[in-house]
Amino acid sequence: MKPYAAIDIGTNSIRLLIAYVDKDRIVKCYKDLETTRIGENVDKSGVLSEAAMERSIKAITNFVQRVRQNRIDNLQVIATSAVRDAQNRDAFIQKVKAAANVDIDVISGEREAYLGFLGVLKGSKDPDEKILVIDIGGGSTELIIGNPAGIQQLMSLNLGAVRMTEKYITVDPITRAEMEQLIEGIDTVAEDAIKILKKHSVDRVIGIGGTATTLGAMHKKLEVYDREQIHNLDLSTQQLKDLWEMVAGSTLTERKQMKGLHPKRADVITAGITILDRLLTKLGFASIRISEYDNLEGLVFEQVEKQRF
Structure with missing residues (x-):
């Protein structure tokens, strides 16, 4: 070991x-x-x-x-x-x-996407599937399609929870007008990627990164984060929409009190969940699986592979 x-x-x-x-x-x-x-x-x-x-x-x-x-x-x-x-x-x-x-x-x-994909494969309970990995970070979103044989499509978009919050959200809670602008901004950035992704048929969508794991924790109402309860958790798009409505309609003070949502992420979770909701809606997926294995695990296993040679 x-x-x-x-x-x-x-x-x-x-x-x-x-x-x-x-x-x-x-x-x-x-x-x-x-x-x-x-x-x-x-x-x-x-x-x-x-x-x-x-x-x-x-x-x-x-x-x-x-x-x-x-x-x-x-x-x-x-x-x-x-x-x-x-x-x-x-x-x-x-x-x-x-x-x-x-x-x-x-x-x-692109390398960030590769490491995230490698981590997901190592933590998957269905390793033979063709998957779409969605990694929503603070500044960018990585989209990767592939299977154990390799990556077939890889994209990095300037869509992130922090980036989009700073760009579109100025009042608390977010107004309908600002939400419409946020959605339009997300759809515009993601438009070309959506067209490409629709050409692929995948078995499952897997979400990694802070937005995805936070939504899993909020769904579970965890008072203390437990990675074992989050890893390989399946959420339907309806469950995500329920969370989106709760988050979008609340003030920052109210969000800071929500179980599963770390107070320091409360100001950017609205943009984060909106990015995920728009991607899943545009692509027509009914559910997403949350993975605790991401680019950190990918980086570890990359080190393991290098030391074999």
Whole structure:
């Protein structure tokens, strides 16, 4: 049993996975998350703010220290949409290097999608199916179609829960006019991707990322998040629409009190669930399966594969 670690610097949160792998299977793992919102206003300003960088560097440093305390040498650190888009990303990378002595791999949307797909396959209870993976992050949404033989279609869209919240939602709760603008904005960005995806026939849709797992936790009304209850949970589109109506019609204060919804995600969940609802509606799917295995697990298994050769 060998330990591996992976850190994902996302637009909304920074996540840590420590996984113990035996015979191509995770037998024990630990996950943690810090909501640092590094992508705050990046879509408007084009740069990472000093405050957001400092919050994120603190979280990364704490996670790296935890990895080293566990004497784990196999650590990979990736950054996605917000850092990828930021004009001052090199300055951030240098600051992290100075503070935590780790190198950050700023990955493309396509590589982000690949890692998410690899993670999903490793955690699937129906591994032979042809699947569509939807990964809604803070800054982007990755869409991947494939099966164990490989990826057949891969796309990364500038649709994210933080990005769309900052762009379209200005009042609390969201007004009907702003909701219509949000939906129109999502549909416009996703239009070409929807046309391509409709050409494929898939057995199942699988959702990964913070929006998907949060919706699973809200459906279960979890007071304490339990990944075992969320992994491979099936939700119908009607159950998602019920959650959407509850979220869209509530104030931020009310959302912060909802079971299963972390208070730090309460301000962006409306945009997140609307993105997912529009994609499923446009594609005509009746349900989605939530996976706890995502790009972090994909990054771990990529390390495992590399060490075999």
